[in-house]
Amino acid sequence: MSSPVPTVSQVLTDLVAQAVAAAGHGDLALPVEPASPAGNRQHGDYQSNHAFRMAKPLRSSPRAVAEQLLAHLPPHPAVARAEVAGPGFLNLHLDEAWLCAHLVAQVSDPHGGQPQDGAGRTVVIDYSSPNVAKRMHIGHMRSTIIGSTLDRLYRATGYRVVADNHIGDWGTQFGMLIVAWRRWLDAAAFEADPVGELERLYVAFREAAKEDPALEDLARAETAKLQAGDPENRALWQRFIAISLVEFQGVYDRLGVRFDEVLGESFYNPALPGVVADLLAAGIAEESDGAVVVRFSADHAVKAVRDKILVIRKQDGAFLYGTTDLATLEHRLSTWAPAGIVYVTDGRQQLHFQQVFAAWRAWRTARGLDPDAVALDHTWFGTLRLPEGHMGTRLGNVIRLVDLLDEAVRRARAVVDEKSPQLSETERAAIAEAVGVGAVRYADLSQNPQSDVVFEWDRMLALDGNTAPFLMYSYARCRSLQRKGEVRPEDVDLSALAVSHELEGALVRLLLRTPEVVAAARAGHRPNLLCDHLFETAQAFNRFYFELDVLKAETAALKASRLALVEASARVLGRGMAVLGVPALERM
RNA sequence: GCCCCCGUAGCUCAGUGGAUAGAGCAACCGCCUCCUAAGCGGUAGGCCACAGGUUCGAUUCCUGUCGGGGGCGCCA
The missing domain is CATH 3.30.1360.70 (Arginyl tRNA synthetase N-terminal domain)
Structure with a gap:
């Protein structure tokens, strides 16, 4: 068009x-x-x-x-x-006249002037990946938020994205859970908070097993029955998954996260024996102490994997997550023929993914297939720690993701009540939800993904300065101005845009740069670049807003031009915030 | 021992092979009879850990040292 x-x-x-x-x-x-x-x-x-x-x-x-x-x-x-x-x-x-005309062309473009360099290409993005039967805690936050933003960045630049939630729905913990369920289930607690009760059962099992090691054997037996297809265990397992997915969905809906596929580890289970057999037949894998391993040479091209071993079948015959990852890779390639697959996980899995990628490439080569058919990318992020140290279910110091969101919303609500008491209860609640959740997303996105993060409530939930609410406020100011001036956004005459003051010139230049920044953020898998840029742009908008009159501009031409600049700002900010998953509100 | 990351303002962190290194918070001084003060302006704050090297140019790339975090055969 x-x-x-x-x-x-x-x-x-x-x-x-x-x-x-x-x-x-x-x-x-x-x-x-x-x-x-x-x-x-x-x-x-x-x-x-x-x-x-x-x-x-x-x-x-x-x-x-x-x-x-x-x-x-x-x-x-x-x-x-x-x-x-x-x-x-x-x-x-x-030339400022040219810049204005170019900005008008950009914001009038259906893609906001964003080059669609991914057009015709598919990318699979693997992120979030929580474990079934556990509530999501802040340790799941980074993969979920960074992953969903990469998802949005890829879509914004024209890619077809397959967002795949590779949930942890298989493994020995289910035997433990089944044992605990039958012995200690608190039906009322389960009714009130299903996943919370599953989590409690798991912890209870671990505690009890310390005293009574025989429980471990029972759990192993139940796991084996489950894997053999025992109808009762299988029904329980499916129930655990179903209630977990409902719980996850609640968090995803609030965070604005959605997946195209939810293919958990269990989905690949039937393929695992074949993967191991294939790798053995191809000479990529070998038996070692009863296990099956892929051994990497001392002079392997990838330095990190030299002299390392990837175990793909344990002595007891069970498979590992590396095996699953290989099967998953094959499935994704044959199903979606992607140009790339992006894995968004904690940095501690770097070696693991290097091994999986190297093993897969060797396997491809052994089959006479192109090992470069798909670009494999492990986008890792720094560890999230609490000020007092590590966090863990068994350490009992986890901060649940919903609690973080609730606290963010509570703090936002206090500010809304103070600043905008004239708004209705319903509207203030909606604004607080958007502001709180936006603040959490932005706090995570605005730093380099690879930096380690020490979790601090006040920093995570800040509402002034370089934060989501600042962007939201700037956007809301645009809309407020338009309401007061009684102009509908779609009626603004963008072609009236001209630069008459250096504050306008500075803003126009920043607005124009946005597509370049989005492209860079996508290419480098660095959402923080976009955060920085939008923050700078919003600052420039607020300076313009503070110093210059729009509705009360000296001349009609000036007013028309500034209304155009306000609309252009709203479009660019709104679009950019959408990429970050930060809601744009009409008022706040 | 080997591998990966990090070390930048009081604090939390951005940043780039380019010209004078930035922001937020905290501190201090200002700005609402005026389009939303969740905002705006100003002051102060730096051997970009250290030492070499690469080049027109290094905070950025390479090597080493020191300090911190993480990983390294049957967890994910």
């Missing part, structure tokens, strides 16, 4: 590429370094550092090459002025 809108960086990079060709250096086979926003306003809007790259092969000075590029730079409406500065920077000062 509409032609795609290039990013500003793309327009300028193309221009530099043309200058390279016009200067007769098109044969350098050197990809043109993308033009980047200038670090300092005095250095223009964007800068091209490509002359530095070209200088060496040309045996010339960067400065001289930059001068040459400048001389051959084709005229373009975007560029008001270009100059060479310092040792060889090509500084580009952009």
Whole structure:
């Protein structure tokens, strides 16, 4: 329907590429370094550092090459002025009328000017993956929130995404649970909080087994019966899964998380003997002390796996999660033919995934198949710890995810009640829910995923400064202004946009950069880049809002222009917040 | 022992092979008769752990040292 809108960086990079060709250096086979926003306003809007790259092969000075590029730079409406500065920077000062027109084109585009570079490609994203029969705690938060944001980033850039929740629904804990269920079930407690009761039963079992080791044997027997298809155990197991999924869904609905598939570990169970047999037959795996292992050589290309062993079948014949991961990989590849698979887990699983990937690649090669048919990516995040140390069900210091959300909403509610007492009870409750949950999501997303996190309530639940509520407030201000001015967003004449003040110019430039930032955040699996940018953009909006009059602007033209800028801001912020999973409210 | 991450303002953290390293919080000084003060402006705060190297340019890349976290055959 509409032609795609290039990013500003793309327009300028193309221009530099043309200058390279016009200067007769098109044969350098050197990809043109993308033009980047200038670090300092005095250095223009964007800068091209490509002359530095070209200088060496040309045996010339960067400065001289930059001068040459400048001389051959084709005229373009975007560029008001270009100059060479310092040792060889090509500084580009952009034309504000062009910037405005480009911003209007961007925000009018169905994709918000977001290049759809993933069009036609599929990516599977594996995230959240909680264990059945346990309530989700804050340890599940990072995978869920970061994963769902990667999901949104990929979709925003045109990919077809298969979000797959690989839940932990298989394993020896079910035997324990079945034993405990039959002995100690508190029916009333189960009625009130089903998964909470399952969790209590599990902990009770572990406690009791310390005193009475015979319980372990009973549990093993029940696990074996379950795996052999015993109808009673199987029915119980299915019930555990069903109630757990209901519980998870409650959290997912609040967090704005949804999956395309929920294929738990048990789904792959039937395939596991075949995987092991195949790997043995292919010579990838071998028997060792009664177990089956994949052994990696001391000079393996992947340094991390050197001299390491991946066990895929235990001495007792049971399979491990590495086995399941291999079967899962095969299934995903044959079912969805993805260009990539992204696993979002804790950083402590780095070695595990390196081993699984290496084993799978060797297996592919042994079958005469392309090991590079799919890009495997383990996107890991830093460990979440409590100020006092580690957290665990058995340590008894877990913070449940629902409790975190409830506390966030409670704090948000106190602020809403104070700031907006005129709103109805229902509306204040809805705002508090959105603000609280948004704050939690943003707190996790706004730092580098790979940093370790020490969980602190006040930081996680902050409502001022660089937080989701700040973005939400900025957006709500746009809408408030439109209501007061009695303009419907869809009626705003965007073409009236012009820059008459440097605060407007700064805002326009930031709004225009958003698609570049979304692309970078997706490519680097770094949602925090988008958080930073939206925060900066919202700050620029608030400065504009504070300093300049919109509805009371001196002239009709100025008012029209500023209303256009407000609408453009609302669209960009709203779109960006949607990618982060932070709700955009009409008022707060 | 080997492998992976981290060390940036008082605190919590961003950041990039580019020009003068940023934000939030905390501290201090200001701004609501005016479109939402969940906001805006200002002051103060730094050997980017340390030492070498790579180059036009290193906080960023490489090597080493020190300090912290994590992982390393039958848990996930």
